[in-house]
Amino acid sequence: MKPNFIKIEELWRVASNGATMVKARRAMGLMGGTFNPIHYGHLVAAEAARDAFNLEQVIFIPSGQPPHKSGFYVADPEHRYLMTFLAIVSNQRFELSRVEIDRSGPSYTYDTVAYFHALDPSVDWYFITGADAILDIVTWRNPDSIFRHARLIAASRPGYSLQKIHELERQLGTEPLTRIHPLEVPALAISSSQIRARLREGLSIKYLVPEAVEHYIAKNDVYAVLKGSTAPS
Ligand code: DND
Numbered sequence: 001m002k003p004n005f006i007k008i009e010e011l012w013r014v015a016s017n018g019a020t021m022v023k024a025r026r027a028m029g030l031m032g033g034t035f036n037p038i039h040y041g042h043l044v045a046a047e048a049a050r051d052a053f054n055l056e057q058v059i060f061i062p063s064g065q066p067p068h069k070s071g072f073y074v075a076d077p078e079h080r081y082l083m084t085f086l087a088i089v090s091n092q093r094f095e096l097s098r099v100e101i102d103r104s105g106p107s108y109t110y111d112t113v114a115y116f117h118a119l120d121p122s123v124d125w126y127f128i129t130g131a132d133a134i135l136d137i138v139t140w141r142n143p144d145s146i147f148r149h150a151r152l153i154a155a156s157r158p159g160y161s162l163q164k165i166h167e168l169e170r171q172l173g174t175e176p177l178t179r180i181h182p183l184e185v186p187a188l189a190i191s192s193s194q195i196r197a198r199l200r201e202g203l204s205i206k207y208l209v210p211e212a213v214e215h216y217i218a219k220n221d222v223y224a225v226l227k228g229s230t231a232p233s
Contacts (some may be wrong), residue, residue, distance in 0.1 A: 030127045035192070037192060039208050086208070
């Protein structure tokens with residue numbers, strides 16, 4: 001006799017007229033970033049990933065202590081968190097997490113994806129990155145653990161080639177590579193470093209970041225320290 005149960009956390013099968021409809025597992029996106037500051041390139045990549053992979057929600061996760069950023073100015077985590085909040089608040093499918101802000105020590109991605117996986121192992125978790133970030137993943141702490149707990153979406157980004165992803169196979173092996181999903185997104189040649197450089201030079205950042213973020217930066221002088229400085233921005 002066939003077992004009379006369905007593993008509902010994996011899929012639901014509904015028989016109708018001999019055909020089988022399969023409802024896929026729930027899928028959620030994780031958009032990690034320094035967001036120093038958040039800009040339209042981040043938002044477009046997250047929304048394109050949400051659409052393409054049918055993600056219920058995308059959770060934005062500003063780094064508390066970015067593990068790899070050194071040699072340039074990183075704004076206070078609370079400022080980056082609030083700017084991220086202002087940028088995403090109008091999108092019902094975007095959420096915000098303090099998990100990395102509230103965790104002490106460097107904000108390693110493997111800790112974060114393990115945290116979300118443990119919250120709900122039945123969900124397919126997709127960690128969204130740009131092409132530049134994914135090509136660096138072998139330098140991240142504990143990449144094997146990241147691939148165990150999540151799939152990765154690699155969004156195209158002007159200046160970086162998604163074709164290079166296959167070169168990661170040598171370092172990562174074949175199996176992890178099947179868990180990286182390249183995604184063409186509308187090209188926006190915007191970067192946080194370019195925005196900080198413009199702020200340092202007193203140039204406009206209008207239309208590069210959401211208006212509320214632009215106003216927050218001005219009102220709180222978030223990048224005041226850069227003005228007139230010759231240090232890398
Ligand atoms: P970024 O500093 O590049 O963030 O960090 C991205 C994520 O990687 C964060 O969650 C980090 O914690 C994690 N990371 C990095 C290094 C080491 C480790 C972890 C580790 O665990 O050892 P940004 O704010 O600069 O950018 C956020 C994302 O948005 C990135 O993936 C970036 O590639 C992407 N992006 C764009 N994508 C498309 N078009 C644009 C983009 N600008 C940024 N214009």
